[in-house]
Amino acid sequence: MPSALTPADFEELRQLLARFAHVFDNGDTEALEEVFTDDGVIVLAGPGREFHGLAAIREFNTSLGELSPDHHTLDTVFDVDPEDPYGTVRARSRYLAVLPDGSVHNGDYVDVLVRTPKGWRIAHRRSVPRHPVRVG
């Protein structure tokens, strides 16, 4: 296990990844600043869309409306970045998405998480579908 992070860091990182689901799926766009950095990026590898910065992420969140799936995050493994062992963590998780019609999709979240003065935040999230579209 990486030695530069404390158990309290890992606990906060886990809660950060969990918080994404509650904030994003409830359309709580104000609180997205508790999840992403100001210059945070979401890349959707399936459709090939990208959102750069909090304003774009908020607009994306709002645009989904009632058709938005619910997100659930699990199976996270963390790797501390050796170039910045106290402040940058690379995480790989799975997501399970429940769509409005009840079908379930899954895939990988490949994240870069950074320590900021306000706490850990997602600086970059690459979302790669597995089912129904398996990539890579």
Add this chain to the structure above:
Amino acid sequence: MPSALTPADFEELRQLLARFAHVFDNGDTEALEEVFTDDGVIVLAGPGREFHGLAAIREFNTSLGELSPDHHTLDTVFDVDPEDPYGTVRARSRYLAVLPDGSVHNGDYVDVLVRTPKGWRIAHRRSVPRHPVRVG
């Protein structure tokens, strides 16, 4: 992160939430006392049903029989109650339920978790469906 709780507390809280699934879904009604306080409450916001106290929760568990869904809990965020920072935690999680027909439902668990002489327990759980019934 709340400073009044230790990493060992968070680990125990996570295992408490996990234990619910194993105990409840296996109909291990005796062991429900390891999950809920004696006066524990479950509120099902969808159908508007409430169960007050261990005896009522046990009866509810037994009543479900073979039709009971399997429960899975994830995406938990914890907030320490500022009025009782060492002994009361508010947790918000997602559940994923697998029904006997294979369909998947999801929703929110809004819990009040309390420290007792026997360990952390669920004092109050409000279960709010998202799919197929989205509330709030």
Add this chain to the structure above:
Amino acid sequence: MPSALTPADFEELRQLLARFAHVFDNGDTEALEEVFTDDGVIVLAGPGREFHGLAAIREFNTSLGELSPDHHTLDTVFDVDPEDPYGTVRARSRYLAVLPDGSVHNGDYVDVLVRTPKGWRIAHRRSVPRHPVRVG
């Protein structure tokens, strides 16, 4: 909570269980040695199949090919083995499997996890289906 394990042990154990999904589902057979002991065992209680040792587990993984479900692990409770409180942990988790056709199966993982010079590893995993086949 077991006192013989530190919060860092629990964090590593959680990441071990998460790593299984990424390694196995990506068919990264080399990396299976980061998940299982050399003499690791997988027992599939549903079909009654067993795989003994890393070579057999790797062959099983490869044999599944494109038909392999994706695995997700959650709801883990840990019990330290009183006979070996620093080196053996019994874990009970749920799995959620997403099949290539999008259907979702679930069940229990009953694991024996051991501390090795290279880190925690799965020594024995018994996978017991709940849906669509409920056992026990």
